[in-house]
Amino acid sequence: MNSKKPLILISNDDGYQAKGINCLVDMLRHLGDIIVCAPDSARSGFSCAFSATTPLRLNLRHEEEGLQIWSSNGTPVDCVKLALSQIVDRRPDIVIGGINHGDNASVNTHYSGTMGVTLEGCMKYIPSIAFSLCDNRDDADFEPLRPYVVSMTEKVLTKGLPKGICLNVNFPRTPKYNGVKVCRMSQGTWGQEVTRCHHPRGYDYFWMVGHYQNDEPDMQDTDRWALDNGYVAITPTQVDVTAYEFMNQKKDWEE
Amino acid sequence: MNSKKPLILISNDDGYQAKGINCLVDMLRHLGDIIVCAPDSARSGFSCAFSATTPLRLNLRHEEEGLQIWSSNGTPVDCVKLALSQIVDRRPDIVIGGINHGDNASVNTHYSGTMGVTLEGCMKYIPSIAFSLCDNRDDADFEPLRPYVVSMTEKVLTKGLPKGICLNVNFPRTPKYNGVKVCRMSQGTWGQEVTRCHHPRGYDYFWMVGHYQNDEPDMQDTDRWALDNGYVAITPTQVDVTAYEFMNQKKDWEE
Numbered sequence: 232m233n234s235k236k237p238l239i240l241i242s243n244d245d246g247y248q249a250k251g252i253n254c255l256v257d258m259l260r261h262l263g264d265i266i267v268c269a270p271d272s273a274r275s276g277f278s279c280a281f282s283a284t285t286p287l288r289l290n291l292r293h294e295e296e297g298l299q300i301w302s303s304n305g306t307p308v309d310c311v312k313l314a315l316s317q318i319v320d321r322r323p324d325i326v327i328g329g330i331n332h333g334d335n336a337s338v339n340t341h342y343s344g345t346m347g348v349t350l351e352g353c354m355k356y357i358p359s360i361a362f363s364l365c366d367n368r369d370d371a372d373f374e375p376l377r378p379y380v381v382s383m384t385e386k387v388l389t390k391g392l393p394k395g396i397c398l399n400v401n402f403p404r405t406p407k408y409n410g411v412k413v414c415r416m417s418q419g420t421w422g423q424e425v426t427r428c429h430h431p432r433g434y435d436y437f438w439m440v441g442h443y444q445n446d447e448p449d450m451q452d453t454d455r456w457a458l459d460n461g462y463v464a465i466t467p468t469q470v471d472v473t474a475y476e477f478m479n480q481k482k483d484w485e486e
Numbered sequence: 487m488n489s490k491k492p493l494i495l496i497s498n499d500d501g502y503q504a505k506g507i508n509c510l511v512d513m514l515r516h517l518g519d520i521i522v523c524a525p526d527s528a529r530s531g532f533s534c535a536f537s538a539t540t541p542l543r544l545n546l547r548h549e550e551e552g553l554q555i556w557s558s559n560g561t562p563v564d565c566v567k568l569a570l571s572q573i574v575d576r577r578p579d580i581v582i583g584g585i586n587h588g589d590n591a592s593v594n595t596h597y598s599g600t601m602g603v604t605l606e607g608c609m610k611y612i613p614s615i616a617f618s619l620c621d622n623r624d625d626a627d628f629e630p631l632r633p634y635v636v637s638m639t640e641k642v643l644t645k646g647l648p649k650g651i652c653l654n655v656n657f658p659r660t661p662k663y664n665g666v667k668v669c670r671m672s673q674g675t676w677g678q679e680v681t682r683c684h685h686p687r688g689y690d691y692f693w694m695v696g697h698y699q700n701d702e703p704d705m706q707d708t709d710r711w712a713l714d715n716g717y718v719a720i721t722p723t724q725v726d727v728t729a730y731e732f733m734n735q736k737k738d739w740e741e
Contacts, residue, residue: 278533286691316680413736415728425571437542467732473670477722481668
């Protein structure tokens, strides 16, 4: 892999065998050398979690000219850290999370392992993108995304992104898009998140599920509105989570 | 617990038996009824992760007038979701994460399970605070924090917080503070994050470790500067991670 091509580091939270990540590799092969380092099985909802107390393993699963696929027992963020520290022979030109099987818009950003990958790249000051398709099915059709994924990746490889800013790109579940919208993250709330079940041995246990509610359905500048109306949604996302307006009301709080 | 006192929901990422969370309960008992729902063991670095595929359990560990302590096998965020859905008899007036054994300033915000608790409360539109002490030791001394923790909690119980904004409060490792500063999150990078080890059976494994580098050590408006100079750091933190400036440069990206 000691070439002068761009180096593309890819991970996800659905595992290295998921259809989405393998479609992504296929779409981007012509743009550079590719290293995949992804969890050995699904890690949905892992956010920016890393493994503070678990020993991690790395396995080379596949290698050919310009492509290596590694798996790890760690989280999506662990996979990025492991790849940067143990696998790459040069600094990646881009880090990409996805393509996720499922929606990562609105507050899902905070729970998403795909966004964990992307924020981790961004926190290392590497231009980073998350791609997600609003379709949870194992056999979701990623082909309609191809021209957008290629063109956005090329654009970021060429122009970069501002330090501390990454892109959260979500595709609606339709084979035909009305266009691309650059959006803000919409406000929304998860409710009815816990289902209680009864184990045959006599105790209760719980599954995390939930229903998403859009708390500003009429706002056309939001990612949720874009997706609900057939647009590809690009939500520029930043590492800096400071609430600056509140910060400037210092007097109430400083002692 | 069917009283009219304020209801305080507490969780953490060090586990329900940690010293920090039990000191927090002791500090806040006089302010209202308290429900603790926290992981059954340490979950450091769990960020906003939730358990999408693991069945969860809840155990009532302790109950007395005005206090219930529950544990779960889930993540910090699971604990908040479980408490809101299965435990509380009314909507909590405040959600508090901590007191964490260790620093959650700067980019640690993104990895922190303590901040996971607090963001989860904030995403449910409940006023929420994270308290962390820059001391990882099991027997860290939390007593110097008491007047600040009490006064900040009282202030938030009385005045609330703007929707979508929570407080990330970090205390330096010193028994004497120079004051309180309201700060922004500083830019910093984790490096040397992976240590390779060799298992007696012949394979390599890896531990996640790392060294934090402050990338703007001279900026006096940052949380890292405040902590390094003996101040209690309040970083107002928002759920909305949209990069608005980039968002307004739409033309480059919309098609």
